[in-house]
Amino acid sequence: MPSDGFQVVHETLTVRTTGKGTVEITDAVNAVLRESGLARGTVTVFCRHTSCSLVLMENADPSARQDLEAYMDRLVPEDEPYFVHTLEGPDDMPSHIKMALTRSAEIIPFDRGRLSLGTWQGVFLWEHRSRPHTREIVLSVHGVTEQ
Amino acid sequence: MPSDGFQVVHETLTVRTTGKGTVEITDAVNAVLRESGLARGTVTVFCRHTSCSLVLMENADPSARQDLEAYMDRLVPEDEPYFVHTLEGPDDMPSHIKMALTRSAEIIPFDRGRLSLGTWQGVFLWEHRSRPHTREIVLSVHGVTEQ
Amino acid sequence: MPSDGFQVVHETLTVRTTGKGTVEITDAVNAVLRESGLARGTVTVFCRHTSCSLVLMENADPSARQDLEAYMDRLVPEDEPYFVHTLEGPDDMPSHIKMALTRSAEIIPFDRGRLSLGTWQGVFLWEHRSRPHTREIVLSVHGVTEQ
Numbered sequence: 008m009p010s011d012g013f014q015v016v017h018e019t020l021t022v023r024t025t026g027k028g029t030v031e032i033t034d035a036v037n038a039v040l041r042e043s044g045l046a047r048g049t050v051t052v053f054c055r056h057t058s059c060s061l062v063l064m065e066n067a068d069p070s071a072r073q074d075l076e077a078y079m080d081r082l083v084p085e086d087e088p089y090f091v092h093t094l095e096g097p098d099d100m101p102s103h104i105k106m107a108l109t110r111s112a113e114i115i116p117f118d119r120g121r122l123s124l125g126t127w128q129g130v131f132l133w134e135h136r137s138r139p140h141t142r143e144i145v146l147s148v149h150g151v152t153e154q
Numbered sequence: 155m156p157s158d159g160f161q162v163v164h165e166t167l168t169v170r171t172t173g174k175g176t177v178e179i180t181d182a183v184n185a186v187l188r189e190s191g192l193a194r195g196t197v198t199v200f201c202r203h204t205s206c207s208l209v210l211m212e213n214a215d216p217s218a219r220q221d222l223e224a225y226m227d228r229l230v231p232e233d234e235p236y237f238v239h240t241l242e243g244p245d246d247m248p249s250h251i252k253m254a255l256t257r258s259a260e261i262i263p264f265d266r267g268r269l270s271l272g273t274w275q276g277v278f279l280w281e282h283r284s285r286p287h288t289r290e291i292v293l294s295v296h297g298v299t300e301q
Numbered sequence: 302m303p304s305d306g307f308q309v310v311h312e313t314l315t316v317r318t319t320g321k322g323t324v325e326i327t328d329a330v331n332a333v334l335r336e337s338g339l340a341r342g343t344v345t346v347f348c349r350h351t352s353c354s355l356v357l358m359e360n361a362d363p364s365a366r367q368d369l370e371a372y373m374d375r376l377v378p379e380d381e382p383y384f385v386h387t388l389e390g391p392d393d394m395p396s397h398i399k400m401a402l403t404r405s406a407e408i409i410p411f412d413r414g415r416l417s418l419g420t421w422q423g424v425f426l427w428e429h430r431s432r433p434h435t436r437e438i439v440l441s442v443h444g445v446t447e448q
């Protein structure tokens with residue numbers, strides 16, 4: 008039996024970052040999902056940039072994100088002597104690398120109109136540049152209206 | 155011409171892990187796909203946790219996974235002096251980091267009712283905690299009934 | 302109101318690599334999207350191999366990719382003394398690890414028949430083996446015909 012009322016709903020979030028760090032966008036994703044009125048399907052969260060990225064991470068204790076960010080800064084240091092792509096500043100190339108090591112898109116199922124995230128799982132935009140940026144996140148909701 | 159019989163089918167897998175390591179779930183994903191009766195589309199495999207993750211990996215020679223796991227243990231050591239989030243044990247923060255460096259979701263196309271995986275490509279849940287855990291994996295199958 | 306004319310369109314790209322490095326496949330993905338005639342939805346780009354991977358990366362200045370590749374070669378060296386899976390050569394195990402640290406699939410929304418990529422964002426197949434290989438990339442386009 009074909010699912011009834013399949014729809015594709017798109018929305019773009021604009022997120023202002025304040026420099027390096029993770030910014031939770033779970034509420035904004037949930038708001039778009041609620042607005043769609045869809046019951047069951049997936050939300051694709053897509054980052055239109057190559058110097059920031061996405062990650063699903065624990066959202067209960069902020070110290071977990073603090074340690075994750077500190078780890079990544081050590082894993083991908085600035086000013087590596089072999090870097091060639093340095094015109095845009097010492098944080099540019101590490102930003103691309105951190106993006107490549109995390110995710111440009113997350114895809115999250117939803118049921119009964121709610122994201123199927125774990126209890127302490129949140130959606131985060133991870134800014135890798137040192138300065139504030141305005142970032143665009145495209146949401147593509149694919150789902151059916153009846154549960 | 156619109157595709158006939160589009161459906162969205164959801165299922166939750168419960169996987170019991172035995173501590174750190176990769177657990178193949180390809181057969182379970184295939185079983186849900188077969189049960190759906192769908193011919194062509196995608197399966198989204200979603201991990202509802204932030205201290206385990208997913209990866210598509212060679213499933214022929216177990217030594218490849220053994221080396222991958224050993225590499226990751228060296229890349230993300232326990233007891234880093236700068237870790238703040240340590241209340242839940244020395245394996246907690248490394249687990250979140252390993253999750254962030256791999257994937258929370260995999261999306262796999264299927265054709266003629268079969269996953270379009272490569273010959274030696276399997277779907278693995280990667281437990282990063284030292285102790286056994288019960289993990290939930292949500293599958294969202296989007297597809298059409300006719301090939 | 303259900304979306305009209307929902308379709309699922311599959312295509313397989315065959316990409317010949319020349320050894321280690323990133324190969325842009327954005328144009329090929331765009332061509333399949335155009336051919337589908339779909340207006341709004343997502344393209345899933347799926348890599349059927351475990352020793353190459355996908356990444357969305359800056360496609361303006363090739364030096365950014367050069368630095369990314371150099372970084373990854375340092376992060377995952379060949380001939381680690383603890384590697385067991387070495388029969389297929391010193392570049393085999395590092396290839397699997399680099400794959401696990403990047404992505405097997407990318408999912409990209411599209412609107413008005415165009416990928417919602419950022420201005421300098423391209424889709425790349427990343428060959429991790431030293432020798433040339435023929436690689437298969439499966440595209441699964443899910444979308445509706447009307448904007």
